[in-house]
Amino acid sequence: RRPTAKEKNEQREKRKTRGDYISPRITKTIMPKAQYKNARCNSGDVDRIKKRTTDKRNIRLANVCDCEILGALMESVMRSPKSLIKFTTSLLVIALSASAQAASCSKSAAAEKQLLWGDLHAHTANSLDAWAFGAIATPKDAYAFAKGQSLRLSNGDMKTIDRPLDFAAVTDHAETWDQMYRCTDPEYVDHPYCNGMRDLHEKKDARQIFTKYLLPAVTTETPTPAGVCIGDEKRCTQARVNQWRRTQIAANQANEPCEFTALIGYEWTGSPGGRHWHRNVIFSGDKVPDQAYDFTRFPKVQQLWQKLSDNCDEEQGCRVLTIPHNINWADGGRTFAVEDETEAEWAVRNRFERLAEIYQEKGSSECLPQNKEDLDGDCSFDLVQENAAKTMISGPEKSTPKEAWTRARSSYYRSLLGRGLAAYQLGRSRGNPLMLGAIGSTDTHFGTPGRVAEESYTRGIAGLLMTDEQQLGRTSFNPGGLVAVWADENTRTGVFDALHRREAYATSGPRISLRFGVGESNYCEQPNPSLHVTMGGSLDKSANGHAQSPWFAIQAMKDAAKLEHIQIIKGEYRDEQIQETVVEVARYDKGRSNACLTWQDEDFDPAVPAYWYARVLEVPTPRWSKLLCEKAELCTQFPDADKLAAERAWSSPIWHLPE
Secondary structure, X not given: OOXXXXXXXXXXXXXXXXXXXXXXXXHOXXXXXXXXXXXXXXXXXXXXXXXXXXXXXXXXOOOOOOHHHHHHHHHHXXXXXXXXXXXXXXXXXXXXXXXXXXXXXXXXXXXXXXXXXXEOOEOOOOOHHHHHOOOOOOHHHHHHHHOOOOEEOOOOOEEOOOOOOOEEEOOOEHHHHHHHHHHOOOOOOOOXXXXXXXXXXXXXXXXXXXXXXXXXXXXXXXXXXXXXXXXXXXXXXXXXHHHHHHHHHHXXXXXXXXXXXXXXXXXXXXXXXXXXOOEEEEEOOOOOOOOOOOOOOOOOHHHXXXXXXXXXXXXXXXOEEEEEOOHHHOOOOHHHOHHHOOHHHHHHHHHHOOEEEEEEOOEEOOOOOOOOOOOOXXXXXXXXXOOHHHHHHHOOOOOOHHHHHHHHHOOOHHHHHHHHHHHXXXXXXXXXXXXXXXXXXXXXXXXXXXXXXXXHOOOOOOHHHOOHHHHHOOOOOOOOOEXXXXXXXXXXXXXXXXXXXXXXXXXXXXXXXXXXEEEOOOHHHOOOOOOOEEOOXXXXXXXXXXXXXXXXXXXXXXXXXXXXXXXXXXXXXXXXXXXEEEEEXXXXXXXXXXXXXXXXXXXXXXXXXXXXXXEEEEOOEEOHHHHHHHHHOOOOOOHHHXXXXXXXXXXXXXXXXXX
16 A cells, blocks of 8 residues: 555644654755755754854854764865864864863762663564564663653553663664565555555554565565565665664664763564574774674674674674573574584674673573472462464474473573583683573563553563453563663763673563672671672682682662562582572561671582572562453453462573683
């Protein structure tokens, strides 16, 4: 279907208030058309420039958001020496202002690190699947929501985060940027492929869009380009670049040093055979490659890393992490096959993959029990094993139940940590290829990062199209989790550095304060306690890690619900086997608001590779499904929905890797 004139006008109006439009009327007052025709800047920024202009030809630069506009302004002012002086003076003022702001941010922060809360996995209407199921939010909307601004969903509901976040990243699927840019906002091209996609959207046939338009791009070994791009690759290449630039602009405009950090990112959505080998690609600042490297064109994660190695130069200020997520649906496979990789491949993996997202709306990826029958024990929290896309694409399971279970278990977080120890033991000079810290995020597909409150949850990506009865019939999904970091300051550098050193942890939604590290036995009695090694680090001789059993310290403070369990999970590679132990450090039957504990690992063997991480559980509280069934008076009809959940936090590990 061709877009109507009304639809085009509506899209034009939307773009005026979003980070990809510049008003020709405004811009003509400060630069010729030839200089701004390719610019994509928020009109508010141009307004600010205009207000500070004393002469239409002598521009004082103010908050310019895009290098093309900056270049155009420079070209304009270069015509006059007087203009050049004013322009240079303005640049100096801006630079000094930014420097002063950074200094004040550092000065305002105490010597102790700050606990900051964020979400590094959020989709908007720029992701094809999100758009198909009713998302209308833009990246700009998503960042505004994270800061506390209300957002109207396509069903008319107004949603507001319960508490603003400190940082966030919008991570739309890069594989569909070309077709979304060409078939929807802003181009709305008249093409059979696009017309069919829009017709299905008008009919609210989201699953058909998902099956016909998304899966071919992400689920085969040789992904299929979008139909609108076949024979017109040049325009689609430009569309991908433009969508990537829009993503950057939205983040750059939302970023407020010391107040809110907006990180630039996207998702590499590798799903061969329906298995989720996805990565969120998160950059440290505004120095990023000129394109996003998606699965459609780079269908191996090693290709993704190679492109990032070639085009993201740390010496030029470009730093990046790739974060695997939804690994409970990874189903084993080569994406974590470190046993078959070379030393050089391990080094590249270690450079980019320092974290894993272990909790999101599609369930927990912490661990799967060794025995399939043990689904009520240590690894029973929010397990979601059903992957409809994998079943549809790959067909019925061909392995034995035991083989399938073992394969699926191999890519859960705790199993990956163990495999890293085993790989280290077999080739110590090569290091540990799977030193992964833990984070959580939402994977929202409605542009609502950080919306984790149980009472406001709309079930998963299809939630807007479902009745209460339909939602209660499928209760495995959840509102998602959060990532917390202990950072020096709330800036891009501060947040990214904390992520990079793995001084980060995951929660299933609540904002539980958690510190974990190696210290002295009297850590909790010290007036100003300090840790020798913090979460994400490794034992060394200065941390009493080789000569004697280490003392681990855990500090935790509740959010809304009280704390009930303080645990340490230990893994080690001993006697050619990966062994796991869950240590109950403390249990509070009546709950506790805060706790500070130390625990010594008396079974520590300095010759054995090992890891430890802390896990803190709250007293059980009503799950979203229980709240919904009670509200709808349907708990009798849906007894599986009438459940409590023990929300929790997981620290990043501490490793011991003997020489």
